[in-house]
Amino acid sequence: MKADYDVIVVGAGPGGSFAAKKAAKAGASVLLIDRRKELGAPVRCGEGLGSHWLDELGLKVSPKAISAEISGSVLYSPNMKREVKIQNPETRGYVIDRKVFDKDLAIDAGRAGAEVIAKTEVYEVIKKDGKVCGVKANCAGDKFEANCKVLIAADGGESTIARMAGIDSTATLYDTDFGIEYEMVNVDCQDLIEIYFSKSAAPRGYVWVFPKGKDVANVGVGIGGLEQGNAVEYLDRFIKNNKRFEGAQTVAIKGGLIPVGEPLKELVADGLMIVGTAAHQVDPIHGGGMALAMEAGGIAGEVAAKCAAEEKTDKKSLYEYESIWRKKVGPKLMRRLRLRKVLEKLDDNDFNAIFENLTDKDLDELIKGDYKPVVQKVLFKRPQLLKVLSALL
Amino acid sequence: MFIIEELKGVSLIKIDRHRCIYCGACVGVCPKLALILKETFVEYDEKKCINCGMCAKACPMKAIDFKK
Numbered sequence: 228m229k230a231d232y233d234v235i236v237v238g239a240g241p242g243g244s245f246a247a248k249k250a251a252k253a254g255a256s257v258l259l260i261d262r263r264k265e266l267g268a269p270v271r272c273g274e275g276l277g278s279h280w281l282d283e284l285g286l287k288v289s290p291k292a293i294s295a296e297i298s299g300s301v302l303y304s305p306n307m308k309r310e311v312k313i314q315n316p317e318t319r320g321y322v323i324d325r326k327v328f329d330k331d332l333a334i335d336a337g338r339a340g341a342e343v344i345a346k347t348e349v350y351e352v353i354k355k356d357g358k359v360c361g362v363k364a365n366c367a368g369d370k371f372e373a374n375c376k377v378l379i380a381a382d383g384g385e386s387t388i389a390r391m392a393g394i395d396s397t398a399t400l401y402d403t404d405f406g407i408e409y410e411m412v413n414v415d416c417q418d419l420i421e422i423y424f425s426k427s428a429a430p431r432g433y434v435w436v437f438p439k440g441k442d443v444a445n446v447g448v449g450i451g452g453l454e455q456g457n458a459v460e461y462l463d464r465f466i467k468n469n470k471r472f473e474g475a476q477t478v479a480i481k482g483g484l485i486p487v488g489e490p491l492k493e494l495v496a497d498g499l500m501i502v503g504t505a506a507h508q509v510d511p512i513h514g515g516g517m518a519l520a521m522e523a524g525g526i527a528g529e530v531a532a533k534c535a536a537e538e539k540t541d542k543k544s545l546y547e548y549e550s551i552w553r554k555k556v557g558p559k560l561m562r563r564l565r566l567r568k569v570l571e572k573l574d575d576n577d578f579n580a581i582f583e584n585l586t587d588k589d590l591d592e593l594i595k596g597d598y599k600p601v602v603q604k605v606l607f608k609r610p611q612l613l614k615v616l617s618a619l620l
Numbered sequence: 621m622f623i624i625e626e627l628k629g630v631s632l633i634k635i636d637r638h639r640c641i642y643c644g645a646c647v648g649v650c651p652k653l654a655l656i657l658k659e660t661f662v663e664y665d666e667k668k669c670i671n672c673g674m675c676a677k678a679c680p681m682k683a684i685d686f687k688k
Contacts, residue, residue: 263659271643348658385647385657398648400677405645407680458680482680484645
């Protein structure tokens, strides 16, 4: 280990490892730090990844990291009377094995030239004249200090690093969902992601079944932070009330927080970049964060390497990452956030009525971000939703 | 605010390590960084804690007890 690096990345999840790899490939000296003894574990995720991301991110996924191939999604109405499917080339994807996938990404970063150290916890962010310039860490019992030109905080939902650096990235109960998930065997699955909408089963969230094979699935629920009770109570109830899970056995318990509001107002500070779930870069509709984290991490890594080489790592210079990211992802994310805000206002009766008239084609349009035709159709049948739905027109 | 000041240092938070799956949800919502995720447990600093109870509300496993 050295005393000085161009870039230090904290957190070897998809965002952090991607950032480390890109920065190393761009010629920077990089240190990638993770608290855990084994990168990838424990998993805190539904593990779904759309296959279009592979091209967009230039990502290769090893066959070992793929648990199941998915052809699309099926959404169920709260009364379970209607199901709407979406299956097309764009909805194809994988349910991956994050333990393998994450480790592969860290291996990629190591191969690209980054130094990787596991079981290392950062306990202090070093600042000089207000600028982030290194970390104090504990590597399996040995304390050390390392300096850097750019620190990339990619430490997930805890977002401890950004807060140690003085950025308030605390998750609020209002803008966060809390999820729990059982990986279960003896659950019959198709090659479809199943989503169950219901205010009673998952207030301000949803229940999911992500197949990991013919008879294995991640079964989970996420609920809004201000709702009654805790997520595990909702999941246990859903499983108990559903005959399908009678013989199911749990082989893993996963959980975590899911920021579903806006991304942080500022993603950079002097000497600091924040990436992925730590920056609340999460899809507000389905709560997925992997792909967005890798996309942001890739941009951050490249900009960090460039700024370090030019010895210009103040906030203004690092803002290039934020600016590229916002331009690329911002409009789509904001549109989806608007949809979420509307969905939050609907009750189960509204959902049942909407599902009654919703076709597979409508869903396709909704997902593509074209809300107008669906909203018009719904309003025709349920004009009382005008006020709520007008936000989407 | 007065009540919170009064209670400073008196912990109302109890983490059940047997239930905890160390997912870090409580850490993410703690406004005072009183909770830090170690590898397989959450370290709790009651001196920093303001007893807001946010962690107990957030915990998806219901592993944190918060009694007023």
